[in-house]
Amino acid sequence: MNPQKAGHAYRPVDLAREHGISSQAVRNYEHDGVIPAARRTPSGYRAYTEVHAAALRAYLALVAGHGYAGAGEIMRAAVRGDLDAALRAVDSGHVQLVRDRETLDAVEATIGVLTAAPAPRPPGRPLTVGDLAHRLGVTPATLRKWERAGVLSPARDRTSRQRLYGPDDVRDAELAHLLRRGGYLLDHIATVIRQVRAADGPEPLVASLHAWRQRLAARGHAMLVAAGHLADYLAATNGDSPAARR
Structure with a gap:
């Protein structure tokens, strides 16, 4: 699978394979709101896009830097389009690292x-x-x-x-x-x-x-990596990428 290929529809297993997780985990992340809801095919199967692939990369990278609770807060805000709330949550993670x-x-x-x-x-x-x-x-x-x-x-x-x-x-x-x-x-x-x-x-x-x-240095580095993936996801949802959300 090449998740960078524009316009391609992906199954849960395709997104899962990139990260070594299960298809059910991808569906759970969608259910939890940390990646956008997928379009359904006429037969009821999920069809993910580049935006979903970018969201999953961002979420899993954020977990490494901000933990599950922080990553969830950031991505749920980003998915619903509340950029201010997402960035505030990112800032909170950096404040905690400083502390x-x-x-x-x-x-x-x-x-x-x-x-x-x-x-x-x-x-x-x-x-x-x-x-x-x-x-x-x-x-x-x-x-x-x-x-x-x-x-x-x-x-x-x-x-x-x-x-x-x-x-x-x-x-x-x-x-x-x-x-x-x-x-x-x-x-x-x-x-x-x-x-x-x-x-x-x-x-x-x-x-x-x-x-x-x-451990603190590793967390700080993970936050930097996660910031790049989050920026990629936000760019995709803002139309800076040929990918479409649905």
Whole structure:
């Protein structure tokens, strides 16, 4: 099959073969609105065109860069002719990529602190909110704000319900304090802290950063490729291609 051949009608299997997917997947994509509805032959069979081939290329490329939800939002808007909504969804994907890069930068900024000679550990007993606030030079209200933002999650005394900060909580609070001084927002800091907790310490986190940055680079490249395919689809629907939608 040569999907670039103008004026040719394609079956679901023809579109599917280019991408190594099933014919049913193509029909499902049509049903979901991420490629245009096909013309039906007198016998009831779907007849796809170059525009459908371009839409399918665009959607699958967008999935690689924006994920299924983002790709679906972009293509459904494009298929219904709402260019503004489609481009807004594309912009949202790029904004999220920038935020993810900033989060990675924030995590990397903490590595020096995490891997440096450890600061004096808090006493064996957990710290109270007042103790920790004094240690950091902030107010107890600040620590409670960080908790509401998901940065901290101290235990509570069963009787008094007083907040109790163990060694890991103190580490998280010190990282948060560092990042706040660096100008990072609390939602970013909460993401960083989750990464540190999930990695179970600095060493596994350091090892994962290179792979994390590679994944972000791959996503950015996929977005560039997808943008080209989306532009091809939009050109086809605007009459810049000999293909017709139906």
